[in-house]
Amino acid sequence: MIVDKLYKQVAEKGHVCVGLDTDYSYLPQSFADKFSTMGEAVFNFNKKIIDATCDVAACFKVQIAYYEALGLEGLKAYSDTLKYINQKGQISIADIKRGDISKTAEMYAAGHFRGDFEADFVTLNPYMGINDSLEPFIKYINKDNKGIFVLVRTSNKGARDFQYIKDEEETPLYETVAERVEQLASETKGKCGFSSIGAVVGATNNEESLVLRKKLKSAFLLIPGYGAQGGTAEDIAAYLINGNGAIVNSSRGILLAYKKEENGESDFSLCARNEAIRMRDDIKSFIREE
Numbered sequence: 001m002i003v004d005k006l007y008k009q010v011a012e013k014g015h016v017c018v019g020l021d022t023d024y025s026y027l028p029q030s031f032a033d034k035f036s037t038m039g040e041a042v043f044n045f046n047k048k049i050i051d052a053t054c055d056v057a058a059c060f061k062v063q064i065a066y067y068e069a070l071g072l073e074g075l076k077a078y079s080d081t082l083k084y085i086n087q088k089g090q091i092s093i094a095d096i097k098r099g100d101i102s103k104t105a106e107m108y109a110a111g112h113f114r115g116d117f118e119a120d121f122v123t124l125n126p127y128m129g130i131n132d133s134l135e136p137f138i139k140y141i142n143k144d145n146k147g148i149f150v151l152v153r154t155s156n157k158g159a160r161d162f163q164y165i166k167d168e169e170e171t172p173l174y175e176t177v178a179e180r181v182e183q184l185a186s187e188t189k190g191k192c193g194f195s196s197i198g199a200v201v202g203a204t205n206n207e208e209s210l211v212l213r214k215k216l217k218s219a220f221l222l223i224p225g226y227g228a229q230g231g232t233a234e235d236i237a238a239y240l241i242n243g244n245g246a247i248v249n250s251s252r253g254i255l256l257a258y259k260k261e262e263n264g265e266s267d268f269s270l271c272a273r274n275e276a277i278r279m280r281d282d283i284k285s286f287i288r289e290e
Contacts, residue, residue, distance in 0.1 A: 001147075002196050003220050006091055006247070007192035009059060009091060010244050013057060016056065016058060017247040017250070018249075018250065019095075019249045021065075021066050021252070026045075031044075031268070039073030046077070047081075048269040050090070054090050059092070059093060060092055092119040105137070120145075120146060150181050175212070178216050181199050185218035186217075195218045195219055199219040202224060217241075221247070226249065226250055227250060233283045240287060253279070
């Protein structure tokens with residue numbers, strides 16, 4: 001199962017997931033000027049980042065919105081980026097957050113697990129119903145060695161608008177979603193003990209993290225919110241089981257690391273690599289030996 005490969009990548013290279021949420025404005029101008037289109041420039045920037053970090057990062061997450069914003073040339077850059085990640089033998093996560101149902105969900109699943117936009121994992125929103133919105137994707141897990149990360153609790157301030165609403169038993173909605181995801185995950189586990197049905201949980205609030213991890217024993221976790229949104233390596237450590245079972249995304253922190261260095265533009269990929277290593281070691285420093 002794909003989750004076994006991800007587990008191995010984390011064990012060997014650490015917990016960093018490089019987020020290729022690549023806005024054209026993030027590119028050093030001297031680099032961007034070498035290419036005739038914005039899409040071509042973005043793809044070649046991504047290639048440099050992937051080459052520089054693939055031995056120190058567990059996987060790569062590609063947020064489709066940044067590519068859709070550039071139109072057809074952006075979608076080509078998106079497709080080319082996913083294909084390049086695959087060529088390098090690395091794991092790709094398509095951050096698409098689809099959440100529709102029925103035939104529409106089937107088409108989304110086919111569109112992002114096969115063809116020009118094929119990825120190893122996709123992110124999904126379950127709020128139109130666990131079975132209706134997830135089932136069309138789940139069938140690819142065993143058949144095509146794919147995986148999903150289901151939104152459970154996010155790290156943005158607006159998460160409290162809905163995710164924290166409590167039922168008559170004082171259970172917040174995100175915990176109910178976690179319980180349903182765990183039910184599915186427990187039925188589809190790899191050799192590593194985790195499932196290719198994973199969960200997205202924000203890297204904030206350590207006490208909530210402990211509760212969530214108990215409810216998501218089988219789910220591999222994708223954790224946003226490190227750094228810019230206030231999540232710390234110590235917060236992340238609470239989600240780990242025997243030092244594994246989660247990846248931690250960083251996008252701007254890695255892509256724009258060159259802006260913190262004098263003359264960083266000429267070595268932007270090296271700056272990205274150094275930031276990924278710093279992040280990896282920061283997380284590792286809080287892992288308790290079992």
